[in-house]
Amino acid sequence: MSESFGNIEAILDRFPPQPEHLISALQDVQAKFNYISPATMRAVCDHLGVPISRGWAVATFYKSFSLVPRGMHDIRVCLGTACHLKGGGRIVEGLERELAVEREHTTKDLQFTLETVRCLGTCAIAPVVMVDEEYVGEANIRSLKKQLKKI
Amino acid sequence: MERINNVADLEALRESLHAAHDPERPVVRVCLGPGCLAKGANKVSQAFRAVIKAKKIEASLQPLIKETGCHGFCSQGTLVNLDPFDLFYVQVKPEDAEEIVENTLLKGQAVERLLYGENGTRYRSSSEVPFYQMQQKIVLRNAGVIDPLKIEDALMAGAYASLAKALTTMTPEKIIDVIEASGLRGRGGGGFPTGRKWRIAAANARKNPGSVYVVGNGDEGDPGAFMDRTLMEGDPHAVLEGMIIGAYALGSNQGYIYVRMEYPLAIRHLTLAIEQARAMGLLGRNILDTGFDFDIQINRGAGAFVCGEETALIASLEGRAGEPIPRPPYPAEKGLWGRPTIINNVETWANVPCIIEKGPDWYASLGVPHSTGTKVFSLVGKVKNSGLIEVPMGITLGQIVDEIGGGVPGQDRFKAVQTGGPSGGCIPYELKDTPVDYDSLSKVGSIMGSGGMIVMDQRDCVVDVARYFLQFLEEESCGKCLPCRLGLKSMLEFLDRFAKGQGSQEDIGELHSLARAIMKGSLCALGGTAPNPILTTVKYFEDEYLAHVVEHKCPGGVCRDLITYSIDPEICNGCGLCIRNCPQECISGEKKKSHTIDASACIRCGQCMDVCPVDAVMVA
Numbered sequence: 001m002s003e004s005f006g007n008i009e010a011i012l013d014r015f016p017p018q019p020e021h022l023i024s025a026l027q028d029v030q031a032k033f034n035y036i037s038p039a040t041m042r043a044v045c046d047h048l049g050v051p052i053s054r055g056w057a058v059a060t061f062y063k064s065f066s067l068v069p070r071g072m073h074d075i076r077v078c079l080g081t082a083c084h085l086k087g088g089g090r091i092v093e094g095l096e097r098e099l100a101v102e103r104e105h106t107t108k109d110l111q112f113t114l115e116t117v118r119c120l121g122t123c124a125i126a127p128v129v130m131v132d133e134e135y136v137g138e139a140n141i142r143s144l145k146k147q148l149k150k151i
Numbered sequence: 152m153e154r155i156n157n158v159a160d161l162e163a164l165r166e167s168l169h170a171a172h173d174p175e176r177p178v179v180r181v182c183l184g185p186g187c188l189a190k191g192a193n194k195v196s197q198a199f200r201a202v203i204k205a206k207k208i209e210a211s212l213q214p215l216i217k218e219t220g221c222h223g224f225c226s227q228g229t230l231v232n233l234d235p236f237d238l239f240y241v242q243v244k245p246e247d248a249e250e251i252v253e254n255t256l257l258k259g260q261a262v263e264r265l266l267y268g269e270n271g272t273r274y275r276s277s278s279e280v281p282f283y284q285m286q287q288k289i290v291l292r293n294a295g296v297i298d299p300l301k302i303e304d305a306l307m308a309g310a311y312a313s314l315a316k317a318l319t320t321m322t323p324e325k326i327i328d329v330i331e332a333s334g335l336r337g338r339g340g341g342g343f344p345t346g347r348k349w350r351i352a353a354a355n356a357r358k359n360p361g362s363v364y365v366v367g368n369g370d371e372g373d374p375g376a377f378m379d380r381t382l383m384e385g386d387p388h389a390v391l392e393g394m395i396i397g398a399y400a401l402g403s404n405q406g407y408i409y410v411r412m413e414y415p416l417a418i419r420h421l422t423l424a425i426e427q428a429r430a431m432g433l434l435g436r437n438i439l440d441t442g443f444d445f446d447i448q449i450n451r452g453a454g455a456f457v458c459g460e461e462t463a464l465i466a467s468l469e470g471r472a473g474e475p476i477p478r479p480p481y482p483a484e485k486g487l488w489g490r491p492t493i494i495n496n497v498e499t500w501a502n503v504p505c506i507i508e509k510g511p512d513w514y515a516s517l518g519v520p521h522s523t524g525t526k527v528f529s530l531v532g533k534v535k536n537s538g539l540i541e542v543p544m545g546i547t548l549g550q551i552v553d554e555i556g557g558g559v560p561g562q563d564r565f566k567a568v569q570t571g572g573p574s575g576g577c578i579p580y581e582l583k584d585t586p587v588d589y590d591s592l593s594k595v596g597s598i599m600g601s602g603g604m605i606v607m608d609q610r611d612c613v614v615d616v617a618r619y620f621l622q623f624l625e626e627e628s629c630g631k632c633l634p635c636r637l638g639l640k641s642m643l644e645f646l647d648r649f650a651k652g653q654g655s656q657e658d659i660g661e662l663h664s665l666a667r668a669i670m671k672g673s674l675c676a677l678g679g680t681a682p683n684p685i686l687t688t689v690k691y692f693e694d695e696y697l698a699h700v701v702e703h704k705c706p707g708g709v710c711r712d713l714i715t716y717s718i719d720p721e722i723c724n725g726c727g728l729c730i731r732n733c734p735q736e737c738i739s740g741e742k743k744k745s746h747t748i749d750a751s752a753c754i755r756c757g758q759c760m761d762v763c764p765v766d767a768v769m770v771a
Contacts, residue, residue: 022470023453027412054471061472061629062453064412081375081569081605082531084619090757097734118456118623120413121377122185123531123603124225124538137189142732142762 007032008040012047019050022058026065035066071106071113073132073151075099080119082126091127092116094141098148112148152302154432157440158315161306168307177214177256180232181243182295184221184381185416186538187228191245195229198248206252214256217304220385220420222295224282225538227267232277232295239277240265269557282536285555287517289525290501291541294385299420302427305388311433313504317396318441321507326400327353330503332511334523339368339459339496340574340600341676342589348493352483353401355491364487365398366494367408367447368464369417372456373572374623376603378527379497381539383410383417386501387424391447393500395434396507398445401493406445408497409464411452421449456627460675461486461494463629474631475675496601498527518544522588526602532569533608535560542587549583552606559608567607567691571600573620574680576687577613596687598680612707613688613695618646620684624677635678638669642685649696651712652703659696663689708770711755715771718759720745722767729759729768 011028015021025044030036036059045055059065077083077092092103095114099107106113122128125137129144131151136144155161181187181196199216208214222230227241231251238261240251247265254260266273267280274280288294297304305311317326331346356363367390371379383390394406410418425447428434436444455473457463463473465487486492502524506514515523522544528551531537535557542551552558552565559565567577570587576597578585585591589599607616625639645662648654666682673679689696698704705713718729718738725743730736737753740746748759760768 020468020470023467024450024470027451027453048470050470058470058472061474062455064452064454079374081572081603081616081619082537084374085532085605085607085611085616087757087761090761093756094734094758094761117413118627119372119374119376120185121371121380122189122225123375123377123529123605124186125189125228126531128189135185135189137186140761141758142728 008043012044015048017047017049019048019054022048022050022055023062026055026059030065034070035068069106069110071110073112074115074130075112075148076115076117076120076130077103078118078120078122078126078128078130079116080123080126082123083119083128086126088127091129091139091141091144095144098141098145111151152427152430154430155439156432158319161311161315161439165306165312168303172307173211174235176212177236178217178234179214179251179256180217180219180222180234180296182220182222182228182230182232183218184225184228184295184385184539185377186221186225187230190228192229194245195231195243195248198245199252202248202252206257214252217298218300219296220294220299221381221539222277223286223291223539224267224277224280224536226536227538230295231265236261237276239267239275239280241267281557282538282540282555285542285546285550286540287525287543288541289505289517290382290389290498290527291385291539292505293389294381297386299385299387300423302388302424302431305386309508310388310504311392313507314392314395314433315439317507318399318439318443323353323400323402326396326507329511330400330506333506333514334511334521335499335502335506335514336522336589337496338498338502338526338601340571340598342599345495345499348483348495349397349400351481352491352493355484356402359491362405362488362490363401363403364490364492365394365401365403365406366464366468366487366492367394367406367497367500368459368461368494369408369410369414369421369497370452370459370464371411371414371601372459372627373574373601373603375529375531375569375605376572376601377529378539378602380414380417382497382501382527383414384420387421388428389501389504390421390497391424391428391434393503394447395438395445396503397493397495397500399443401491403493404444404446406447407450407468407487408447409450409452409458409468412454418449418451425449455629456623457629457675457677460677462675464494465492472629474629475677477674498602519586519588521590526587526599528602528604530556530604530606532606533559533562533565533611534606544588545586547583548578548585548587551587551604552583556606559606562608565606566609566611567613569605569607569616569684570603571598571683572603573624574598574676574683575600575603576683577607577616577691578687579691581691596690597683610707610709612705612709613692614646614649614699614705615707615709617684617688618643618650621646621681624681628677632672632674632678634669634672635674635681638665638672638678639681641665642669642682646685649699650705650710652699652710654700656697656700658700659689659693714755715750716748716753716755716757716759717750717769717771718746718748719767719769722765724765724767726764728762728764732758732762734758
């Protein structure tokens with residue numbers, strides 16, 4: 001996860017230097033580097049001509065931006081209404097215990113980031129957990145534990 | 152992909168596509184909607200391809216595999232439709248592909264065991280299945296039918312014919328007249344008459360010449376709702392076509408679609424659809440040789456529920472934090488970059504081509520007066536048949552839950568239906584005959600909202616659900632105005648106490664008056680509608696609130712501080728799973744003998760109940 005400026009320039013080149021592209025540029029930077037570091041934030045703001053204070057204001061307002069490195073694997077437990085009714089809350093608690101990490105945090109070995117999301121839009125198969133790109137429908141803590149051991 | 156230069160080109164292309172298609176050639180439509188994907192639809196589709204390849208069928212006779220968007224009946228996934236046999240298979244697994252190819256595609260016979268069955272009847276076609284029978288698909292006309300990644304498929308289904316009609320035979324004024332006469336109202340929740348909104352924006356644009364913008368709101372943030380997702384994934388061209396027609400009516404040259412980042416597939420499908428439409432000249436310069444220029448850009452949301460609110464959405468499009476501003480001025484007067492802007496939900500946009508094609512009278516004849524047309528709902532929660540449905544407005548809540556949804560599994564009636572997401576309310580079983588339209592729903596204290604419909608049964612607790620929505624909104628409040636920022640926190644404190652069996656009867660009254668103040672004082676609809684879940688649950692389920700604060704009991708068995716877990720010795724088979732999974736190690740018992748929970752050490756995490764294979768764990 002190196003932060004070479006050659007890489008970031010390739011991303012910034014896609015955006016005309018206008019403040020309106022701040023969110024999109026930060027999204028692409030995060031997708032590449034997996035979080036927004038002070039250095040990348042400065043590069044984005046310099047390129048778009050945005051005061052750095054506004055860069056941080058945006059990055060801290062929107063939930064999807066991470067200011068610390070994230071884990072190799074994302075576990076996203078849906079807590080939408082249907083998942084809430086069908087025990088999504090118990091699944092997060094179970095995973096917190098299993099991974100020894102609080103929700104919205106990353107394990108010490110940087111393997112997993114455990115997140116909760118308010119609705120993945122797959123309510124018909126609640127409760128739902130996403131492990132990286134894979135949807136796990138009608139999830140239960142037992143099969144999730146097994147699945148995580150395999151990773 | 153060749154550019155379509157004019158309407159004649161468009162129709163010629165459509166004809167040649169139809170001519171090249173042999174109606175006898177078998178088509179396998181595999182649903183790749185989110186529900187089916189989670190059940191392995193990708194593998195089903197791959198299995199079909201592998202089996203067909205292995206059979207070495209002559210190329211021109213080879214069945215076509217189409218990967219479609221969501222077909223709706225998510226609880227029965229993976230869904231497969233087969234033409235020209237008009238067969239509908241449910242719960243298809245990859246290993247079924249061989250039998251389907253052999254028996255159905257090659258011999259034309261149905262595989263009986265894969266047909267959907269209910270009460271002893273097996274249904275061959277999806278149109279006969281009770282879940283689909285009361286539905287009427289307009290917005291979702293092509294979702295689950297076409298391959299959303301191929302514009303040719305959409306064209307064969309009639310896409311962009313309304314655009315051609317609007318651009319070449321209608322004036323912008325006439326289009327606005329038609330939309331207004333159709334009675335179409337905003338599908339994102341507000342229910343504002345779409346035609347009137349357009350008329351206001353058009354008038355403002357005339358008064359104040361310059362750029363005008365159209366925006367598709369696909370920031371579907373309500374938990375428990377996935378209508379927009381399905382539409383954008385399953386038929387992106389319907390949204391684009393509606394927006395191009397709207398842009399022409401308003402004289403706009405630039406559109407935006409704002410999609411939440413939790414929907415990567417929707418973003419992918421829309422991006423591809425835009426690229427294909429652009430390559431064909433249906434977006435870009437001089438569309439269909441009419442001199443009209445228009446293009447669309449996609450903006451991804453960044454995880455803020457409040458950005459579904461139109462002024463916050465505009466702030467986000469401009470690259471700022473999504474904080475709402477007071478209205479008026481409405482975006483139709485001063486929106487993006489201070490210019491007149493029309494923001495409609497993507498479902499609203501997808502209605503537009505149908506109205507142009509079939510006329511406003513046809514549209515107004517659907518549904519009920521003041522709520523015309525159809526509405527898409529996600530029917531989820533404690534209901535047998537869950538999935539995505541599209542029904543004419545005015546159908547009753549009971550019809551939706553009991554007839555389409557098949558009722559609550561294992562119980563004879565539902566307890567409540569939550570509509571409208573965090574801004575909506577809980578409607579009790581006693582009001583099951585309430586027609587589902589804008590006005591009837593607001594009369595009972597809820598709202599239509601964007602279309603989430605969450606069914607609750609006797610094992611759900613209304614205090615817990617009200618608390619759930621408040622927690623959600625308190626987290627999502629942008630913090631700009633005080634009534635919402637602090638008011639929601641205070642309301643949540645009340646509910647936190649109730650959930651612990653604390654508080655008093657007077658507190659319920661206090662909560663009520665606080666709720667009223669927040670409704671009146673908040674800057675935007677997030678705070679303004681936040682008290683709805685509480686007001687409706689207090690109104691219809693006051694006894695349940697009293698059970699919590701007076702009797703210290705949770706009748707639904709949900710609120711953790713008020714329940715105890717135990718194991719039914721008659722049912723327990725002594726498998727030991729709960730013992731191994733209990734984080735407190737407070738369950739004991741010998742193998743093959745009934746286990747017991749030590750209530751003094753139990754933290755009521757419910758893990759034992761979730762893992763028990765025979766449902767022996769009880770909560771009281």
